[in-house]
Every structure is written in C-alpha cells, then in structure tokens.
Amino acid sequence: MSKREPIEYNSRLKEITAVLRKHNITRGVTPKKLRLIIEDLGPTFIKLGQIMSMHSDILPKRYCDELMKLRSEVTPMPFEEVIEVIEESYGRSWKRVFSEIDPIPQGSASIAQVHRAVLRTGEEVVVKVQRKGIYETMARDIALLHKAVKLLPPVSIKGMADLDLVLDEMWSVTRDEMNFLTEASNMEEFARRNKDVNYVGTPILYQQFTTVHVLVMEYIDGCGIDDKEALLENGYDLREIGTKLVDNYIKQVMDDGFFHADPHSGNVKIREGKIIWIDMGMMGRLTEHDREVIGKAVQGIALNDVGMILNAVLAIGEFKEKPDQKQLYEGISALLTKYGNTGIGNINVAEVMSDLMDVMKDNKIKMPHGLTMLARGLTHMEGVLADIAPDINMVEIATSHMAGNLLRNFDLKKEFKSSGKSIVKSMRKALDIPSLLADMMHEYLLGQSKITLNLEVTNDLSQLLRRLVRNIVMGLWVMALLISSSIICTTDMKPKIFGIPALGAFGYVMAFIIVMYVFVKHMLSRK
16 A cells, blocks of 8 residues: 555545534434535545445345435536547547547536547537546545444444455445446447347447446437427327336346446437447346346236245345245235235335345345346436336236236246156155155154254144133033032932032032133124
8 A cells, every 4th residue: 555545545534424424414314415415525436326326235224215316417527528538549639539628527427428429420419428536535435444344343243244244245346337338338238138129229339449447339329218399299109108118127127138227217218119228337137047036026926926926036036044934925925915806907016125125134134236236227218207107007018018028938848858857856845745755754762863844834823722721621611610519419429508518509600600711702803
C-alpha cells in the first residue's frame, strides 16, 4: 500500500462519517433516510444501493422499494475528462474516430455517462464513457465497507446475512458492469437469441470502437415506451405493445434463461414498430434447473398446491441451516390463502414474487442471484405495464406462453425415455426395500438402532385430541361408577339413604355430576 492510500482512506472515512452525522444515524435508519444517505455518499454507494434493491431476500421489502427510487442521474464529469478517457482507451485523438461529440451528456449515471456523437463515416451513435478513476474509487469504498462490517454489533442485519459475502457479490456484479466488453458481449448474445423475433431489436454495436472503458452503439431515436402521447400520435396500439413486451420478457426468462435485469421505461424504446432494448450492462441468467423449478412454482400457484410450491422452494433455495418445513409450509399456505380467491387475470406477479421472497427470508432461505434480479425485473415490468396498458396481466401471458411452448417442444421419444428411466430407477429402489427392512429389524433387535417418532400437529388438532381423550376418560369413570353403585345397591350395606346404601347413592351422584360437567362443557364450546 502506498503512502497516499492511507491518506485517501482516512479522507473518505471522514466524508462518510460527516454524512452519517448529518442524517443523525444514531436515531435509526428509515427507508427514506437510507436512500438519502446513499445519495449523499456518491456514485459508489448509489450503484451498491441499486444492486441491494434487488435483494428483497436480505433487506425488508420497504427498504428495497425505496432503494429502487435512487436517482440514476448524478453530477456529470467534465467534458475534458470524457475526452481524456476516450483518448486513453483508443491511444489516439478522438477526432480520428468521431467527427463530433456533443459536450452535453444525454445521461450521467454512477459508473458512466452517455454522449451523442457522429462517426467519421457519418453514422449517428451514442458513446458510453466510464467515469475516470471509478474502479479505484469503488474498490476503496468496498474495502472500507468490509472494515465497517467487522464493527457492526451482532444484533443487526449482520445476523440475517453474511454481509461480507453480500459485498463480494455486489462488487462482482459492479465489476462486470464496469467492463464494457462484457456489456458488448451481452448485446451480441441478446441480439442472437432474439434474431427470429420480428418485433424486437437491439442497437447496432460498433465493436471496433468498443473497449473496456468506452462503448459505441447506434443512436436510437424512437419513442420512450412510457411516452403514451407520442406512441398514440404515431399510430401504435398500446395494448399490443404491452402484450408483445411481456411475451418477449417471458421468452427471455423461461426460454433463454438470459434476460434484461433492469427493464425500466428508460431502457425500452419503440422504433419502426419494434421494441428496442438498450443498456445491457446488467443481465440476469437462470439455469435450466432454475427455469424448471420456476415453472413448477407457477403451476403450484395456479393449482393452489402448497406441496408443489414447497418442493420448488426447497429445490431452488440456498440454505445456511436445515429449514423448519412446518413453518415454511404454513408461510406458503398463508400466501396461497391470500391469493387463493384471486382470479388469474388479477394476480400481480411482482407482488406474489415479493411475498414469496418474504416467506423465504422469514425462513432464512437465500435466493440465487438470478432470481433476485428477476424479482427486480418483474417489478419494473409491472410498472411499465401500469403506465401504458394497466389491463394487461403478466400471469395470463406467461401461462399461455408456457402452454404454447409445452406443445411445441413436446418430444414423445424424449418423454418415453425420461419416464422409462424413472420407472427403472423406482423398480431398483423397490427391490432394495425388503433387504433394507431386514437390516433395520436386525439392528433393532440387537439394540444397535432405535426408532424416534417426532409427531407435530396443529393447535386445533391438538385441542381436539385432548378433548376426545378427556371425554373418553370421563365416560369410563361414569360407567365404572354406575356399575359399582348398582352392585352395592343389591347388598344390605349400611348406612342407607332412602332405603339404599349411602355409598351406592354417592356413586350415582358423582356419575350425574360428571355427565352434567361434560354436557355443559360441550354446550359452551359448541363442538
């Protein structure tokens, strides 16, 4: 470490301390206060806050919702620095590549800013230029945060999640986003996967002018997807746009497993009848296994099947410890109760996803990074739809899309092969059962093993069983009293009351009292 680095660390630490004091952090941190603190701390923390907004499996939902409001616009870097970054990347004068660059940025975000430009060959483009020194700044702030985590008291969010791992994950995502060659690769892959979708397009990438710190792509002059007036003036059908937008997004998620993780209105434009997706620095990926499990979870919600959703959660979640399946089952059951009477056309998929992640968070189950990005993406998609076509429902479109794919992709030979493997596997396991049972019984008889039963029932069932046992015992008491009293009454036992032995009379009275007690108890409970 150079002598200059400790000075920079101390200076930055003083800045962070001043911001925290300004917002009086000792009186607690509300969602809004957290957002304001992050904005005051600058570009590094804004980017980290935007990434944390995707982690509703770690932060409470109200904090994630507030962090999603983090302003994407930050103070732009001077145009001289923009030119300096471009020329350092190209190793030559910018005028050898561009005939002109607009000094006023189109947008200025935490990692980079965008300028319109014209290539020497005449094409109109946008140039995305990384902030000078942003990598070093963010690396320093991440290191400071790692040190701060060690100072946190154990009673905090530190107990809910491994914050060091969270910071490492955020840093990994941010580094990928700071490498514009990765974004260029994402653009090429996205274009390749959607080349057969007639109504979807991507900006032309100028690979020869793209480096780690500079990205050059086609300028898109279409309408913003949330600009309803402009869309209607150009003759577009808003419902058709919304339907195609959702259908393509479902394709990205369920068919490709490669989807836009930040599909807010600023990243989607309409040009010449096509939906143009831009800004692919943050893309989500889902494995085939993840997609299959998501499909089963959707089926479980549609069928109101708690067990199917429970199996999906257990199959896809990441566990720090063995989950309490009873508690998880009750959480999912409550979730289905909430949406059980809701028609499929009225289900808000982003809200369902958020509620399901709350259930997982309560059970200390961590979601894979791809699913947390999907949750954020679905929230943005619901927001876009609410603006242009609020009557469109994502669940209906997703269901029809998945049903269509099932019919198109159904392979009878493959299904028979898969089913055959399952049958053979089941038969082999069935053949092992007698041998396993014999071994278990042998070990039990030798005292080498024991059987432990752990029965858990609901409160209602527990109360019912207690009441049933109590009534049976009371009945046996009454029967015993009546029989013994009747036998005594056949004798000449003294003393007597009204001509019958007193002990027999006492037994009859006790039997009557017990019967009345049970009767009154039954009437009061009304069960």
